[in-house]
Amino acid sequence: MINFYYEKILGKNAMGKISILSLMSFFLIFSACQKQKDPGILKEASVLIEKSTVNEQDEVKPFLKNDGKKWRVLVIQSGEYYSYTDTFKSILSAMINAGWINEITLPSDKNTLMKDILNVINTSSEYLEFNSADLFFDFNWEDTKAKSPDFIKKIQSKNIDLIIGLGTLAGQVLSSFHDQDFQTPVLIDSVSDPIEAGMIASNEDSGKNYLTVRCDPGAYLRQIKLFYDVVRFKKLGIIYTNTPTGKSYAALKDVEATALEKKFEVVANTNAIEDPPEKEIPLAEAQYLKALEELCPKVDALYLTIQAGLTENNIKNVMTIINKYKIPTFAMEGSMFVKKGVLFGISDNEMKSTGVYNLKKIVQIFKGKKPRSLNQIFEDFPYIAINLKAAELIDYDIPIDIIGSSDEIYTTID
Structure with a gap:
């Protein structure tokens, strides 16, 4: 399943002897070793984590009202x-x-x-x-x-x-x-x-x-910059509604700021439906697919942002269109979409x-x-999810260091 790019590194003869699990284990262990080489540091870190855990438990200890x-x-x-x-x-x-x-x-x-x-x-x-x-x-x-x-x-x-x-x-x-x-x-x-x-x-x-x-x-800035650093696209496609709420859902300001910094073009399609009642979700899904068909021939990467037509029920249809054009994708929300065929996303x-x-x-x-x-700012290092099968379908070689640092790795599509 992952032979399509590991052959380049290990050679065809070696591939038959190495399982997917072994490769994953190798890269995860290699990544961890690169980050921490001193056993003393590891021991010291474990003590600090233990103390931190105790303090956090005291901090959130349950109690009733007065x-x-x-x-x-x-x-x-x-x-x-x-x-x-x-x-x-x-x-x-x-x-x-x-x-x-x-x-x-x-x-x-x-x-x-x-x-x-x-x-x-x-x-x-x-x-x-x-x-x-x-x-x-x-x-x-x-x-x-x-x-x-x-x-x-x-x-x-x-x-x-x-x-x-x-x-x-x-x-x-x-x-x-x-x-x-x-x-x-x-x-x-x-x-x-x-x-x-x-x-x-x-x-x-x-x-x-x-x-x-x-x-x-900085959440969406980190996502977009990570996506760009890995894929190096020239034209990034996004779908959103041309309203303040729609632009907010799409993190449009962050997309445009990153485009200015990294010198890529943002290609948008705003022919979408925003926050419809439950009974009109199928209409939003159909409209999203139409927008995708219009957008895909114009771009070499897609940032799948929050949109009413991008649903769990519709993702199979969405990916059928995208894979036809062999376009790398990044899902703004959750690994649910990565499990179902999106190339990259944020881990659960x-x-x-x-x-x-x-x-x-x-x-x-x-x-x-x-x-x-109370402090409102919560900045968390992005936990990355990737789908190796999705990469295979679009003939995309995921860099080894991205695999080694990913938190969730999927080898099939649900």
């Missing part, structure tokens, strides 16, 4: 989207590890609805209360629901200790209140560019006492550190800290 009751957490999402459930599950996983939630198995299906996750954990904590009835609201991609009696009743409840907002639409609504009128702490995540979306004053300051947002101002392991980061903020809020006072 009146002995559970903390009530309201979850609000822009609509059903796998990235929101992934982000929420990363927080829940951190809570489970810290003892806030009992040991349970969270649903792993990407199509699992948020309310189903809430129902699973509803009775699984002695410290927290979640449920899909009065502690959950879904905008279903419709901002007009911000005026609905149900939404207003839930956010005005005096019996809510924290609101977790997921997605740009949810974040825009929740960040629009004034300090004098709203005091319930709000933590927002799963937003591509919270400044561009008008949620916060800056990466360092939310501008509202009740509000904190996770910001990684990045979510683990995101969950711990958010849990630390939640605990600080429960201890009385104003959300605005």
